[in-house]
Amino acid sequence: MKRLQLPLSLAMALGLTSCNSGLVESNTTAADDIGSEGECTPGAEGCPCDIGATCDEGLSCVDGTCQTPVCGDGVTDPGEECDDGNDSNNDTCLNECILATCGDGFVGPGEGCDDGNDNDDDGCTNDCALASCGDGVVDEGEACDDGNASNSDSCLNTCVNASCGDGHIWVGLEDCDDANPDNTDDCLATCEQATCGDGYLWSGEETCDDGNDVNSDACLNTCEPASCGDGIVWAGEEECDDGNSSNTDSCVEGCKAATCGDGYVGPGEGCDDGNDVNDDGCTNMCKSPSCGDGVVDPNEECDDGNDVNTDSCTDTCSNAACGDSYVQPSNGEQCDDGQANSNANACTSTCQNATCGDGFEWAGNEECDDGNDVNTDDCVMGCLDATCGDGYLWTGFEDCDDGNTVATDACTDVCDEAVCGDGIVELGVEMCDDGDFDNDDECTVNCMPPACGDMFIQQGEMCDDGNSDNDDDCVGNCETAYCGDGYVHATDEACDHGGTPDENCDSDCMIPPMMDTGG
Numbered sequence: 001m002k003r004l005q006l007p008l009s010l011a012m013a014l015g016l017t018s019c020n021s022g023l024v025e026s027n028t029t030a031a032d033d034i035g036s037e038g039e040c041t042p043g044a045e046g047c048p049c050d051i052g053a054t055c056d057e058g059l060s061c062v063d064g065t066c067q068t069p070v071c072g073d074g075v076t077d078p079g080e081e082c083d084d085g086n087d088s089n090n091d092t093c094l095n096e097c098i099l100a101t102c103g104d105g106f107v108g109p110g111e112g113c114d115d116g117n118d119n120d121d122d123g124c125t126n127d128c129a130l131a132s133c134g135d136g137v138v139d140e141g142e143a144c145d146d147g148n149a150s151n152s153d154s155c156l157n158t159c160v161n162a163s164c165g166d167g168h169i170w171v172g173l174e175d176c177d178d179a180n181p182d183n184t185d186d187c188l189a190t191c192e193q194a195t196c197g198d199g200y201l202w203s204g205e206e207t208c209d210d211g212n213d214v215n216s217d218a219c220l221n222t223c224e225p226a227s228c229g230d231g232i233v234w235a236g237e238e239e240c241d242d243g244n245s246s247n248t249d250s251c252v253e254g255c256k257a258a259t260c261g262d263g264y265v266g267p268g269e270g271c272d273d274g275n276d277v278n279d280d281g282c283t284n285m286c287k288s289p290s291c292g293d294g295v296v297d298p299n300e301e302c303d304d305g306n307d308v309n310t311d312s313c314t315d316t317c318s319n320a321a322c323g324d325s326y327v328q329p330s331n332g333e334q335c336d337d338g339q340a341n342s343n344a345n346a347c348t349s350t351c352q353n354a355t356c357g358d359g360f361e362w363a364g365n366e367e368c369d370d371g372n373d374v375n376t377d378d379c380v381m382g383c384l385d386a387t388c389g390d391g392y393l394w395t396g397f398e399d400c401d402d403g404n405t406v407a408t409d410a411c412t413d414v415c416d417e418a419v420c421g422d423g424i425v426e427l428g429v430e431m432c433d434d435g436d437f438d439n440d441d442e443c444t445v446n447c448m449p450p451a452c453g454d455m456f457i458q459q460g461e462m463c464d465d466g467n468s469d470n471d472d473d474c475v476g477n478c479e480t481a482y483c484g485d486g487y488v489h490a491t492d493e494a495c496d497h498g499g500t501p502d503e504n505c506d507s508d509c510m511i512p513p514m515m516d517t518g519g
Contacts (some may be wrong), residue, residue, distance in 0.1 A: 043056045043059070043066060044056060044066060045059055045066050045068065046065060046067075048064055049061040049065060050064070055067075060077060062074065071095075072085060072086075072087070072095070072097070073085060076097075080097040081098045082099055090108060091108065091109065092109060094106065102127065102128035103117075104116065111128040112124075120137050121137055121140070122139070122140070125137055133157070133158065133159040134148070134149065134157065134159070142159035144160070144161050151168040152169055152170065153170070154170065156168060164177060164189075164190065165180075165181070165191070167179035169191075170191075174192075175187075175191060176193050184202060184203040185202070185203065186205075188200060196209060196222060197211060197212070197221065198211065202223075205223075207223060207224050208224065209223045215232050216233055217234070217235065218234070220232060228241060228254065228255040229241065229255070230243060233255075238255035239251075239255060239256050241255045247264040248264060248266060248267075249266060249267060250267055252264050252266070260272060260284070260286035261274060261276065262274065265286070268302070269286035269287070269295065269296075270286060270287050270294060270296065270303070271283075271286055271287075291303055291316065291317035292305060292307070292317070296317070300317035301319045302317055309324075309326040310326055310327060310328055310329070312330060314326065322336060322341065322349070322350060323336065323349075325338035327351070331351075332351075333351040334347075334353045335351055335353055343360035344363040345362070356369060356383040357369065357371060357373065358371065361383075366383035368384070368385050369383045376392060376393055376394060377394070377395065380392045388401060388405075388413065388414055388415035389404060390403065391403030394415075397415075399411075399415060399417045400417050401415050407424050409427065410426065420446060420447040421433065421435060421445065422435060423435025425447075430448075432447055432448065432449055433447045439457075439458070444456050453466055453467070453468065453478075454466065462474075462479050462480045463478055463480050464478045470487040471487065472489075472490065473489075484496065484498060484499035484507075486498035486499075488509075493509040493510070494509065494511045495509055495511055496509045
């Protein structure tokens with residue numbers, strides 16, 4: 001609470017001055033500070049002062065009087081962040097003379113609320129704003145709050161979780177959302193776009209929808225009822241359906257398969273009089289008597305009434321076939337060399353142009369052809385025989401293949417992985433490689449030249465223990481330790497002066513006993 005400010009005249013009359021916690025008795029009176037001419041000493045406590053004037057040490061000029069500084073006197077003293085001289089906690093300076101901040105429990109300027117806690121999902125956010133839908137904080141009564149106004153994500157702008165049937169399209173999860181459970185409009189109750197084949201009859205768009213992709217039942221894949229002439233054979237109801245009204249093809253009126261004797265001249269028929277009389281102008285085989293008349297007689301395979309040999313019927317009334325020396329593109333032929341057709345020639349036995357990958361080895365043009373694009377078998381890309389150095393690893397035959405014939409890299413010229421002992425010096429890895437396991441020659445088994453210290457005893461060495469110690473059994477340049485070698489053998493020598501005994505080391509490499517020098 002703010003302290004009570006007494007008028008200066010009353011305080012002086014009572015001999016009291018202000019202090020931090022209230023009114024206390026002063027050790028001096030205003031009269032004590034009155035000079036010989038009856039005036040207060042400038043700067044003394046209780047004496048008048050002008051705004052901005054200097055009071056004695058420890059005093060401040062408050063309301064025109066030098067006073068002891070206290071919180072609430074309207075002057076920001078040392079140790080105070082502010083001092084607005086009032087008792088309001090809703091401005092920028094609190095009664096404790098500290099600056100107002102969000103979270104201090106008082107609603108200050110620019111704050112909608114201040115509950116003094118760090119709970120962000122109650123009625124007041126940690127930014128001192130009143131909680132509301134769209135502030136990005138899930139408050140009580142909200143299912144979600146993503147802080148945006150979009151209705152196309154997982155949280156609506158009403159702070160309700162998005163769901164099928166809410167009337168808003170959830171991007172990425174829903175095709176549509178018409179907010180109704182009706183499966184006969186353009187949006188299903190599952191929020192999927194209505195389509196032919198979904199099993200629901202789309203009113204005004206579909207005549208039927210059986211929910212399957214079978215095109216030969218009563219409902220087509222176009223969601224139209226099956227009918228004769230739709231070009232699709234209705235199983236169990238139609239023999240054929242070519243989608244036209246012509247009776248001269250293989251399917252006639254009523255979706256019946258054309259037959260000789262049905263009264264319609266169909267494919268392969270020279271005539272069809274619809275009777276069983278065989279000695280009139282049309283036989284019961286519906287055939288004409290000559291090749292080229294367009295009627296297939298009993299001794300003819302075909303008769304198309306022309307002399308073109310590149311269609312399905314040759315000029316001898318034989319069905320076109322691969323090997324007849326005529327190229328029939330309609331039969332899928334690319335070439336036809338007659339009897340010269342061969343799977344080893346430019347035109348295969350199936351009348352296809354020879355190509356790499358057709359599985360036939362084209363003599364003189366391909367080394368192999370295994371009919372696949374696998375490069376790890378014996379025939380690689382380009383129909384070439386697999387070889388060491390082609391850059392492809394031949395499974396079961398090569399350990400490696402680096403695409404070159406260099407023998408001194410990590411993959412040798414016979415496609416073996418380089419190893420010490422293969423007789424080939426791998427550059428940058430080995431110093432030598434003689435291909436044997438003999439450590440007594442010029443190259444050891446670790447592919448290094450022999451040297452004292454490599455643990456292998458070579459010619460000229462008495463021993464090789466692989467270390468540089470001179471106090472064990474093998475010293476110096478791989479020589480067996482002995483008394484006189486100049487090295488002290490740790491186990492049986494006390495000294496070793498290199499073979500010249502003296503008074504400090506005898507010929508047994510022992511220190512001589514001290515001689516008696518007594519009188």
